[in-house]
Structure formats: structure tokens, C-alpha cells
Amino acid sequence: MEIFAQQLVNGLVLGSIYALVALGYTMVYGILGLINFAHGDITMIGALVSLTAVQLLAAAGVPAPVVLVLAGGAAMVVCVALGVSIERVAYRPLRHAPRLAPLITAIGISILLQYSAALIWGKQYIAMPEIVEPTRIVIAGAQLTSLQATIFLLACAIMAGLLWFLKASRMGRAMRATEQNPAVAGLMGVNTNKVIAFTFVLGSAIGAIAGLMVVLYYGLGHYFMGFMLGLKAFTAAVLGGIGNVAGAVLGGLLLGVIESLASGYIGDLTGGVLGSNYRDIFAFLVLVLVLVLKPSGLMGQHSGDRA
Amino acid sequence: MHTLRQISVALLTVALIAGCGKDTPPPAPKAATPAVPAVLNVKIGSASPLTGPQAHIGIDIRNGVQLAIDDANAANIEIGGAKARFELVAEDDEANPTKATTVAQKLADAKVAAVVGHFNSGASIPASKIYSDAGIPQISPSSTNPKYTQQGFKTTFRVVAHDDQQGPTLARFAAKTLQAKSVAVIDDSTAYGQGLADAFENTAKTLGVKVLAREHTTDKDTDFRAILTKIKGTKPDLVMFGGIDPQAAPMIRQMKELGIKAKFIGGDGMQTPNFIKIAGDASDGAMASIPGLPKEQMPGGNAFLEKYKAKFEKEVELFAPMGYDAVMVFIDAMKRAGSADPAKFLPELGKTDYQGVIGPIAFDEKGDLKNGPITIYVVKGGKWEPLETVKPDADAGRK
Numbered sequence: 001m002e003i004f005a006q007q008l009v010n011g012l013v014l015g016s017i018y019a020l021v022a023l024g025y026t027m028v029y030g031i032l033g034l035i036n037f038a039h040g041d042i043t044m045i046g047a048l049v050s051l052t053a054v055q056l057l058a059a060a061g062v063p064a065p066v067v068l069v070l071a072g073g074a075a076m077v078v079c080v081a082l083g084v085s086i087e088r089v090a091y092r093p094l095r096h097a098p099r100l101a102p103l104i105t106a107i108g109i110s111i112l113l114q115y116s117a118a119l120i121w122g123k124q125y126i127a128m129p130e131i132v133e134p135t136r137i138v139i140a141g142a143q144l145t146s147l148q149a150t151i152f153l154l155a156c157a158i159m160a161g162l163l164w165f166l167k168a169s170r171m172g173r174a175m176r177a178t179e180q181n182p183a184v185a186g187l188m189g190v191n192t193n194k195v196i197a198f199t200f201v202l203g204s205a206i207g208a209i210a211g212l213m214v215v216l217y218y219g220l221g222h223y224f225m226g227f228m229l230g231l232k233a234f235t236a237a238v239l240g241g242i243g244n245v246a247g248a249v250l251g252g253l254l255l256g257v258i259e260s261l262a263s264g265y266i267g268d269l270t271g272g273v274l275g276s277n278y279r280d281i282f283a284f285l286v287l288v289l290v291l292v293l294k295p296s297g298l299m300g301q302h303s304g305d306r307a
Numbered sequence: 308m309h310t311l312r313q314i315s316v317a318l319l320t321v322a323l324i325a326g327c328g329k330d331t332p333p334p335a336p337k338a339a340t341p342a343v344p345a346v347l348n349v350k351i352g353s354a355s356p357l358t359g360p361q362a363h364i365g366i367d368i369r370n371g372v373q374l375a376i377d378d379a380n381a382a383n384i385e386i387g388g389a390k391a392r393f394e395l396v397a398e399d400d401e402a403n404p405t406k407a408t409t410v411a412q413k414l415a416d417a418k419v420a421a422v423v424g425h426f427n428s429g430a431s432i433p434a435s436k437i438y439s440d441a442g443i444p445q446i447s448p449s450s451t452n453p454k455y456t457q458q459g460f461k462t463t464f465r466v467v468a469h470d471d472q473q474g475p476t477l478a479r480f481a482a483k484t485l486q487a488k489s490v491a492v493i494d495d496s497t498a499y500g501q502g503l504a505d506a507f508e509n510t511a512k513t514l515g516v517k518v519l520a521r522e523h524t525t526d527k528d529t530d531f532r533a534i535l536t537k538i539k540g541t542k543p544d545l546v547m548f549g550g551i552d553p554q555a556a557p558m559i560r561q562m563k564e565l566g567i568k569a570k571f572i573g574g575d576g577m578q579t580p581n582f583i584k585i586a587g588d589a590s591d592g593a594m595a596s597i598p599g600l601p602k603e604q605m606p607g608g609n610a611f612l613e614k615y616k617a618k619f620e621k622e623v624e625l626f627a628p629m630g631y632d633a634v635m636v637f638i639d640a641m642k643r644a645g646s647a648d649p650a651k652f653l654p655e656l657g658k659t660d661y662q663g664v665i666g667p668i669a670f671d672e673k674g675d676l677k678n679g680p681i682t683i684y685v686v687k688g689g690k691w692e693p694l695e696t697v698k699p700d701a702d703a704g705r706k
Contacts, residue, residue: 130587263533275523
């Protein structure tokens with residue numbers, strides 16, 4: 001039981017990071033019908049920018065909470081600028097092109113970002129200075145560090161805030177309108193270009209925070225770290241029903257928990273034939289099952305077929 | 308458009324002419340001066356990961372090779388009466404077995420006389436077939452998987468102790484010195500990690516240490532909380548990891564976060580400054596074995612470390628001295644054979660009896676280093692400190 005609780009905690013924290021990144025995928029997909037494959041790498045840039053900021057600031061003797069806020073801020077500024085310019089330069093000109101064109105462009109941007117990061121930060125693992133001393137909390141026999149708790153709570157707050165924002169604010173309403181039908185939304189006086197750009201602002205800013213969380217959580221960063229993270233987050237978005245914001249949250253948390261439980265129990269379940277290095281089989285098996293039974297994902301209402 | 312095409316045609320023509328101009332002259336002077344003893348150009352290949360998560364270790368090896376080549380060139384070595392000029396051909400295998408074979412073919416096509424590499428066992432093993440087919444002798448500075456020299460190739464050598472020596476040494480250390488009664492074993496699913504963990508597990512069992520869990524991760528992962536949580540439930544005295552620092556460091560951090568009190572031990576892949584840098588305070592007390600003597604205790608150690616630092620402005624990571632010695636062993640064999648032709652100096656390589664930076668180097672019939680010592684280190688106050696040095700021979704006698 002104690003172990004199960006611990007695995008659940010592990011999975012929820014990991015899942016909340018997946019969910020944050022998945023939000024970026026799902027919002028852009030909802031509005032543009034575009035799978036923004038560069039989003040995982042925007043998160044990576046956010047991670048590395050915040051890592052560098054922490055290194056510089058911690059060396060200068062700035063107190064830890066200030067360091068974190070500044071590092072997160074720096075990462076958000078860089079990621080938002082990057083996200084908006086990618087949209088402006090790479091995706092907007094292709095908005096009415098056949099849907100394969102922006103997809104391939106997104107993959108191209110993803111590779112471009114990875115190798116730019118490799119040029120700037122090098123191709124080695126970069127160590128994150130330990131700036132927060134982890135204090136341990138015990139809940140139902142599960143060890144929880146203060147960092148894990150902060151990551152989870154902050155992620156939940158961001159997700160709740162986003163849901164509220166989409167529902168209650170003027171911009172949120174404009175975003176939902178654009179999602180339903182950009183042409184009609186335009187006729188109703190919604191500046192769709194602005195709305196789409198804002199979607200990228202939101203997604204990238206949330207991605208930047210997820211990036212900071214990842215480097216804090218694992219203590220290292222790497223130019224290729226966005227690839228697997230992006231893939232998992234994308235899977236989470238599809239699992240929850242791509243285009244649906246609440247679905248991305250659910251999908252992310254679920255994927256994290258499945259992964260964690262699978263690594264914990266796969267060896268016992270298969271009698272030692274499969275080790276925990278095969279845990280992704282479980283995550284993707286669940287994805288396949290969900291898609292077979294409910295092709296639009298757990299919370300998806302309609303499968304978007306707009307380009 | 309029209310002008311653009313004209314310009315490009317013009318450029319192409321210029322390029323072609325320039326190319327021709329470059330190609331034609333050299334043969335003439337060469338043919339004209341046969342009497343002067345020719346300079347013998349010897350290409351030495353170096354293959355290791357220069358990019359990717361293991362780049363710091365791979366670059367370290369290449370730097371060691373570079374240093375040896377510079378020293379050899381400065382010493383004006385003569386081979387068979389001709390003045391030898393050594394040249395480095397460094398290739399990046401990205402720690403990827405597939406890329407390693409491409410790199411091996413590239414080095415064979417470049418007609419290198421000898422190869423220092425690769426770093427990873429998983430890369431050295433597939434590449435060794437290509438070198439063997441091309442007749443190019445290969446010394447791995449670091450690959451410790453036993454299979455590497457067990458394939459029956461005459462061209463494979465290594466200047467480190469292998470896992471059949473390292474794994475059992477670790478297990479004996481765990482059982483005797485640490486008095487561990489139970490252990491959990493994790494590997495990173497690579498030829499190196501799994502080989503080391505297997506060898507450790509087998510010996511540990513024979514010594515009466517209980518193996519409570521055997522887990523696998525990958526060499527790309529950074530989240531081990533699920534595995535560690537499972538291991539925590541079995542309450543082992545010791546956690547042994549077969550793998551390298553980008554995994555070992557987050558692993559020990561996560562162990563501490565989960566409140567696992569077991570000691571942590573691993574192989575040479577995690578005995579790096581990077582491990583301590585990434586793991587931070589959590590690294591304190593972690594132990595790792597490393598084939599060979601401590602850097603500082605190597606017969607040529609301190610001089611080498613200073614020379615390396617002066618040239619590359621950083622500390623030796625791990626295998627630079629082995630890379631350096633590998634080149635020197637090649638040159639030594641070439642000098643004795645009086646030729647840089649692999650077919651001629653390869654038989655001499657087997658008879659090597661060389662005093663290198665790392666100590667005396669001699670090979671057994673398989674190409675393994677004879678009598679390679681193994682040292683166990685512990686992290687103390689943010690530094691790897693040697694704890695105990697074990698000679699496999701002496702150890703076998705003690706058993």
C-alpha cells in the first residue's frame with residue numbers, strides 16, 4: 001500500500017508536467033488543427049534558459065525564491081517571443097496550405113530549435129545547481145518532497161486558471177469562438193490573427209514553466225530533452241482528446257500515473273520477462289485502447305478535420 | 308534569372324579550374340625527390356562519442372589521443388628509418404552502435420594504421436568486425452564488456468580491465484568490505500551496463516548476498532522514481548547500478564528524495580566529475596569502481612594530468628590516459644616492427660611490454676590487459692576519493 005501510494009505520487013507529479021506541456025499541443029490543435037511538433041522543443045528552450053538563469057543568479061548569491069521567479073520569468077519571455085515568432089514566420093503563411101505543409105514545417109522548426117540549442121548550450125547534459133533544499137513530507141506512507149508538492153500544486157493552479165480564463169474572459173471567449181469556426185468568428189469582429197498569436201503566447205509561457213519544473217525536478221537539462229517530453233505530452237493530449245483543454249489535463253495525469261505504475265509493477269506482472277524499461281508499452285497500449293474504443297479521446301467531442 | 312545562371316556557371320568553371328590546379332602539381336615534386344628519406348605519414352583513428360550525453364567522456368578520450376600524437380610528433384620518432392609524422396583522424400560515433408559501424412568503415416576507408424576506440428562497449432563490439440576485416444588493430448581505452456575480445460578477432464585489444472573482472476570485484480567489495488547482505492541491481496539495458504550488472508549479480512549470489520530486485524532502465528531516461536519506489540519496498544542494504552553518469556546522478560538524487568537509506572555503488576561509467584556536479588549533495592557516499600589505478604596514483608599520472616590541463620584547460624574526466632597510452636602502445640609496436648603497416652606491426656602489438664601512464668601494459672592472448680588493477684572510489688565532500696585498489700590476480704588468490 002505504501003509502495004502503491006508512492007507510485008501514485010510519482011505518477012501524479014510526472015503527469016502534471018506532461019499535462020502542462022500537453023496544454024500547448026491541445027490549444028494550438030484546437031484552434032489551428034495543427035500539431036505543433038515544435039512545442040516540446042519550446043519547453044526544452046524554456047528549461048535550458050531557466051537553467052542558465054539559475055546558474056548565473058545562484059552564483060551571484062541571489063536568494064533562492066527570487067532566483068526561481070527570475071529564471072521562470074526569463075524562460076517565459078524567451079519562450080513567448082519564440083512561440084509568437086514561429087507562428088508569425090512559419091505557420092501563418094501556411095495557414096491555408098494543405099495540412100501536411102504546416103506539419104512538416106513544425107517538424108522542421110523542432111529540429112531547428114534542437115540544433116540551435118545544441119549550438120548555444122552544447123550537446124552535453126548540463127547540471128542544475130541545487131538551490132532548493134528538498135524537505136520531505138510524508139502522506140499516507142508516501143514520501144513527497146516540497147519540490148514535488150510545489151510542482152503539482154502550481155501545475156494544478158495553472159491548469160485551473162487556464163480553464164477559468166477560457167471560460168470567463170473576453171479573450172477566452174474569442175479563443176473558443178475561433179476554435180469553433182475561425183471564419184465566422186472573424187465576421188463577428190474577432191481578430192483571429194491576434195487570437196491565434198495569443199494562443200501561442202499562452203502555450204509557450206506554460207511550456208516555459210514546465211521546462212523550469214523539469215530541470216528543477218531532474219537536476220539536469222539537455223538539448224534533446226524536449227523530444228521525448230513532447231512526444232509524451234502529445235500522447236497525453238491525444239489520450240484526453242486533442243483540442244480539449246480539460247482532456248489534456250486528464251490525459252497528462254493519467255499517462256504519468258500509468259507510466260509510474262507500469263514501471264513499478266511490469267516486472268511482477270510479467271514474471272520478470274519485461275523490465276521497467278518497457279513501461280512505454282503500457283502507456284501506448286492504453287492510448288491504442290482508448291483510441292479504438294473512443295477515437296476522439298477520453299474527453300474529445302468531435303475529431304477536428306479542419307486543416 | 309538569366310544573370311544568376313551566368314554567374315553560377317562562371318563560378319562553377321572557376322571552381323573546377325581551381326580544383327584542377329590544386330590536384331595536378333603535387334605528384335611532380337614527390338617523384339623528383341626520391342633520394343631524401345621520405346616522411347612517413349601515419350594516420351591514427353580515434354572513435355568516441357563527441358556529441359550527445361556522453362560527449363564529455365568521448366572528447367576526453369580524443370584529447371588523450373591528440374596529446375599522444377602531439378608528443379610523438381615532437382619526439383621525432385623514426386619508424387624503419389623514416390621520420391614518422393602522426394596525424395589524428397577523430398570521428399564521432401555518438402555512442403550509437405549503428406553510427407559506430409559507419410565511423411569504423413570511414414576510418415578503414417581513410418586507411419588509418421590503427422584505431423583508438425570506441426568508448427562504449429556497444430559501439431566497440433560491432434565496429435571491431437569492420438576493423439578486423441580491414442586488418443586494422445583497435446585498442447579500446449574503455450570498453451569493458453567481456454564480449455569485445457571474445458569474438459576471435461586478432462585486431463581487438465583493450466587497456467582496461469573488463470567487466471568479468473570489474474563486476475565480481477564490485478560484488479566482492481560489497482560482500483566483504485561493505486558487509487552488504489542484500490542488494491538491488493539496476494542496469495541501463497546497454498551492453499556495458501547489463502554486462503556489468505550481470506557479472507556483479509552472479510558473483511554477489513555466489514557470495515551469499517541476496518539479490519532482492521533486478522530492474523532495467525534505459526540510457527536515455529532520467530526518471531527512476533518508479534523503479535526506486537519498488538526497490539524501496541524490498542529494503543536492500545545496497546543499490547548497484549550498471550550504467551553511466553547521466554542516469555546515475557539523477558538516480559541517486561531520487562533515491563535520497565524517496566528516503567532510501569541503502570548505499571549506492573556502480574561501475575566506471577559513473578565515476579566522473581559530472582556525476583557529482585549533477586547529483587550535488589546527494590552524491591555524497593556514492594561508490595564506484597574504475598579499472599586502473601587512481602588518476603593521481605598512475606605511474607605517469609601527475610605529469611599527465613598537468614600536461615593535459617595545460618593543453619586543454621580542463622581536468623581529465625576519465626579515460627584520457629588510456630587513450631594516450633593506446634597511441635603510445637601502437638607506436639611502440641610500429642617501432643619494433645619497423646613499419647606502420649598494420650599487417651606488419653599487428654603481431655608485435657600482442658608482444659607489447661610497455662610502461663605507460665596507466666602502468667605496465669601487456670596483453671593476454673585475447674587482447675585483454677594483463678593484471679589490470681581496479682580501484683574503488685567514494686564521493687567525499689564533493690570529490691571522488693580512492694578507497695581501495697584491488698588487483699584481480701591478488702584478489703583471486705585471496706578467494
